[in-house]
Amino acid sequence: MKLRNEEIGLFLEISDDLLRTIRESGLLHYPKEFGGILIGNYSTDKKIVNVIDTLLPTSYKSSKFSFERGSEGLKEQLETLFNGAPSLIYVGEWHTHPDAQPLPSGTDIMGLTGIAKHRDVNITSPILLIVGLTPASMELGFYVYFKDKIYRYETY
Amino acid sequence: MATDKNKHLNDVLTSHKVSKEQDLLDKHKRKRDEICDALVEKYGADIYSPFNSGSFAKNTAVNKKFDFDLMAPFKRNAFSTLENMFNDVYDFLLEKYSSSAHVRKQKVSIGIEFFADDKGDIVKIDVVPGRELNQDQYKEDDKLNLYVYSQFGKLQSGSDYIRSNIKAQVQNIKDNADRANLRQKVRLLKVWKLYNNKTPKSFFLELITIKAFDKLEISGGLWDRLKSVIEYIRDNVTTVSLPDPGNSNNEVADSMSDYEKSALSDDMRNMINRIEENSDYIKIYFPLNDKFPVEDTSNNKYDERKVAPSIPPPTRFG
Numbered sequence: 231m232k233l234r235n236e237e238i239g240l241f242l243e244i245s246d247d248l249l250r251t252i253r254e255s256g257l258l259h260y261p262k263e264f265g266g267i268l269i270g271n272y273s274t275d276k277k278i279v280n281v282i283d284t285l286l287p288t289s290y291k292s293s294k295f296s297f298e299r300g301s302e303g304l305k306e307q308l309e310t311l312f313n314g315a316p317s318l319i320y321v322g323e324w325h326t327h328p329d330a331q332p333l334p335s336g337t338d339i340m341g342l343t344g345i346a347k348h349r350d351v352n353i354t355s356p357i358l359l360i361v362g363l364t365p366a367s368m369e370l371g372f373y374v375y376f377k378d379k380i381y382r383y384e385t386y
Numbered sequence: 387m388a389t390d391k392n393k394h395l396n397d398v399l400t401s402h403k404v405s406k407e408q409d410l411l412d413k414h415k416r417k418r419d420e421i422c423d424a425l426v427e428k429y430g431a432d433i434y435s436p437f438n439s440g441s442f443a444k445n446t447a448v449n450k451k452f453d454f455d456l457m458a459p460f461k462r463n464a465f466s467t468l469e470n471m472f473n474d475v476y477d478f479l480l481e482k483y484s485s486s487a488h489v490r491k492q493k494v495s496i497g498i499e500f501f502a503d504d505k506g507d508i509v510k511i512d513v514v515p516g517r518e519l520n521q522d523q524y525k526e527d528d529k530l531n532l533y534v535y536s537q538f539g540k541l542q543s544g545s546d547y548i549r550s551n552i553k554a555q556v557q558n559i560k561d562n563a564d565r566a567n568l569r570q571k572v573r574l575l576k577v578w579k580l581y582n583n584k585t586p587k588s589f590f591l592e593l594i595t596i597k598a599f600d601k602l603e604i605s606g607g608l609w610d611r612l613k614s615v616i617e618y619i620r621d622n623v624t625t626v627s628l629p630d631p632g633n634s635n636n637e638v639a640d641s642m643s644d645y646e647k648s649a650l651s652d653d654m655r656n657m658i659n660r661i662e663e664n665s666d667y668i669k670i671y672f673p674l675n676d677k678f679p680v681e682d683t684s685n686n687k688y689d690e691r692k693v694a695p696s697i698p699p700p701t702r703f704g
């Protein structure tokens with residue numbers, strides 16, 4: 231799946247396989263929220279983010295209306311991926327909205343902003359995938375934090 | 387300084403993208419749904435499901451103005467004449483909306499233009515009443531008779547009518563949508579039409595563009611491809627036949643008079659001559675939507691403060 235935001239001229243690519251994996255993980259926790267982090271890399275011109283995999287959290291809290299991702303064990307896994315070939319890095323987050331639209335809540339916006347500004351995060355534009363999920367369907371919302379604002383990607 | 391014509395046309399398309407006006411678009415959709423519900427409630431078993439037939443359904447809308455058409459398909463026995471149908475729907479809409487909108491009779495539709503809301507936005511929706519040819523036949527052939535209220539090109543007002551399979555019209559432009567991006571050309575011609583106060587019906591422009599793509603090898607950059615279409619219109623508009631894909635007995639070319647066609651041919655000739663003489667003219671014929679200036683995105687990128695793994699903190703989402 232290929233997406234872009236025309237206003238800022240940035241692109242995102244993600245495979246259908248990964249989206250299937252994300253959907254299945256989300257359904258295992260339905261009707262509670264669930265999520266994880268997104269792994270990938272940037273194109274050489276840094277215009278495209280390729281989302282390649284997800285890491286699921288080993289520690290988290292979740293309910294129908296919230297999801298709190300822990301960070302236990304993440305550092306080791308991310309360092310291993312960074313030193314691998316090809317080198318993969320943290321590019322953003324995903325979580326589900328059970329029986330709701332994939333629109334960012336105030337908490338989501340605060341969360342993504344906090345990540346972008348955190349001293350242990352070196353990327354300036356983390357992405358956020360929200361999965362509006364029901365047992366029969368899913369609706370995707372892809373967002374990016376760019377220069378103090380959140381933008382939504384569109385398919386093209 | 388010369389204008390880069392391809393880049394300019396691309397910026398024109400970007401600045402007129404419908405999604406830029408999401409708010410206004412949502413307002414149109416809400417009103418359309420409301421009108422749709424009101425018609426179904428009022429006419430009950432005499433009406434089939436109303437559906438969209440404007441450019442929005444065809445995905446060639448430009449955001450300066452939305453063509454929101456709502457087809458209201460009536461059963462044959464609902465009205466004794468097409469005129470009765472047209473007037474009855476008009477009376478109903480007038481009664482329902484006269485305190486919140488201008489309601490007026492148009493060529494084949496009833497226009498509802500809502501008063502500006504507190505943001506100054508104006509929603510306009512055209513309701514097109516149509517009646518199936520024979521009782522219960524619409525489910526099989528999708529054909530509807532429309533009432534021609536006022537002169538419509540060569541079609542006289544009053545007793546005359548046109549038949550149209552509007553669902554097939556919508557399908558037609560969807561079928562053709564991929565070919566060298568035909569829809570881009572239709573959008574650009576609509577931008578020209580809007581800013582230059584020109585008359586051709588959008589449907590006419592769509593069909594003649596499809597015809598140009600059929601007849602010509604269209605290639606090159608955006609300007610070269612648009613120019614091929616403009617040249618085709620210039621050379622063929624006065625003689626071309628444009629059968630309605632919804633009903634081949636309906637000649638859409640007749641929706642423009644001979645005078646309007648030769649004026650259109652002249653417009654196309656002048657436009658090409660001017661732009662080829664001086665590329666800056668392209669900005670006059672195809673202006674940017676000044677509400678949405680196009681920003682230079684060439685320096686934007688996914689930046690990294692340093693090349694090292696990022697470790698995101700625990701984070702709460704809702």
Ligand SMILES: [Zn+2]
Nearest residue numbers: 335338703704
């Ligand atoms: Zn959320």
